Amino acid sequence: MAKTLFDKLWQEHEVETLSERESLLYIDRIFLHERTGSVALNSLLECGREVRRREHAFCTMDHIVDTFPGRGDTTLMPSGKDFIVATRSATRETGIRLFDIQDPDQGIVHVISPELGIALPGLSLICPDSHTCTLGGLGALAWGVGSTEAEHALATSTLRVTRPQTMQVRFEGSLPQGVTAKDLMLFTIRELSAAGGGGYAIEFAGEAIEALSVEARLTLCNMATELSAFTGLVAPDQKVVDYCAGRQFAPSGARWDQACAHWQSLRSDPQAHFDSKKTLDIAHLKPQLSWGTSPQYCIDWDDAIPLAGDALNASDSAAWQRMQEYMGLAGGSRLSDYPIDAAFIGSCTNSRLSDLRLAADYLLRTGHRVARGVKALCVPGSGRVKREAEAQGLHEIFLNAGFEWREPGCSMCFYAGGESFGDRARVASTTNRNFEGRQGIGARTHLASPVTVVASACAGYLTADATV
Amino acid sequence: MTPFSQHLGVAAPLLRDNIDTDTIIPSREMRTVSRTGLAAGLFAPWRYTDAEVRTPNNGFVLNSTDYDGASILVAGQNFGCGSSREHAVWALIESGFRVVIAPSFATIFKNNALRNGLLTVELDHSGILEMLNWVEVDPQRHLVEVDLEQCVLRHDAALGPTPFVMNPQSRKMLLQGLDEIGLTEQSLDSIAAFEAKDRKRRPWAHLSGD
């Protein structure tokens, strides 16, 4: 019978069928971070359990660590140091590999796991972090879980998983010049809604997807969780094989050949049945910017912000009204009417070398600098991204233009009580969540691509006009 | 895990869609490397006008005496979306909630809830409105009963019980208060057998221990 990519991945990892819809799945890799992973490890130790296969478990410090140059264990976040110290000691006790603050490979979990070859096509990978779906961009079966499930996986190398349904999202047309994978995904969330992927594993397909670089596919799948999907997937092709070759934890020699042969089979059969199919026309896609406090509230960057009165029903209308109040926006106006206070390039969505390159190219091409009064940050996703960017001189481009150049980590993608953009600060951001308070109490986040963020930083207001 | 069979309590309405876990428990409220000390941070952005000094927002439903002691939260669709933080579930439980009723839940939240004995009940929008119409007459007296044995909600007697659907596996776990890890440990042999086969099938997927 014809199978989808997801069906194949599911089947390959099935240890036991528990019920019609639930299976015990084998977990190939577990990644933890100091924010939620420390809780899982501590709890495991308290119960007197061990990590069943510690060579398959990894941990990084990304969420709480400072990103200031010269950082140590001390962070601006109250009690932050406790998490760092506890994580270090729990990983030592359990014998799992930690990418600690001074490790050259430290970075945001979803940036370093593909970089190090810990995530590979066809592997199942979990992390107590919702953006684990990022790794679906390689063709890995990867999804986010809670701390208790992470503990379960550590102790048993398996998880009891309710099988999601399958959805295919097919894009018609190719991405116009200057429009990125981030715009593509924001548009998809806008069309399908923040709940639109609920209960589904989504495979992205179409010419535009085949044309995306591996890093861009990671950006795309990163936000599958913003659709409430179980995960996102792209079938691995030669680009992915080339990307994985030679990575530190990737197989080599005969095992590499076996892996490559196996990966060939990882694609949906032509007649495979999806429980749901969507087609989106993207031939004329424009850069997207969010205006609300859920990623589904995006518009073409130069469109008018919708009027609350135009919502389909009274409860939506009230929700829009509330969001516009929080965001300090008026329906009917344009986003370019609003000056920004800050610009942020970073996060597991857009902090890879190609993202930084895109932003730096804009600065080089235009010669623009960050507008006065705008606090602009560029935070590479990992030590490796930072090194490679510096080798190409990107840091100088950012610094000369008025950006801060930070150490790798999640940084101000979220606010944990430490560093913030300030109350009501309007932020153009390459991150994935624009929830109330996500980037600081009262902070107003506008999600966008690295190009749009850098253009806005230089203009001093929200814009994707690359000619400004 | 505390078993769940029946629960009778005050139901509090928070009918917004897409309530995310950053709102349920903001990152800055997760101050310790543990599962406790979270209750005061529950819904901090909405519950306080100034979260730093804990100035209550009198307009927020959970601050109203009408809903004192609420143990059933009734919310809009896609409840618990966003960050996977299990702290959202722990914060709700620590604050006395046993049940969340909503048209739909984000998957990770639902899984986290299940593993901590917090019952999530999916009820369509009209069912929710029907229930709340009755509750709102006198929230402290018009208590809602959630019966997991029968998979029904009981509120307005005139309407009769409202059935809800629950995955049988999850229902069993909740009813018996099962420790999932303990349950899976009974399958350790089949896990080892799977591994032995898999090492031949996908040798490249297995890293060697030192």
Ligand code: SF4
């Ligand atoms: S960068 Fe942001 S979204 Fe990504 S893992 Fe870190 S905190 Fe989460």
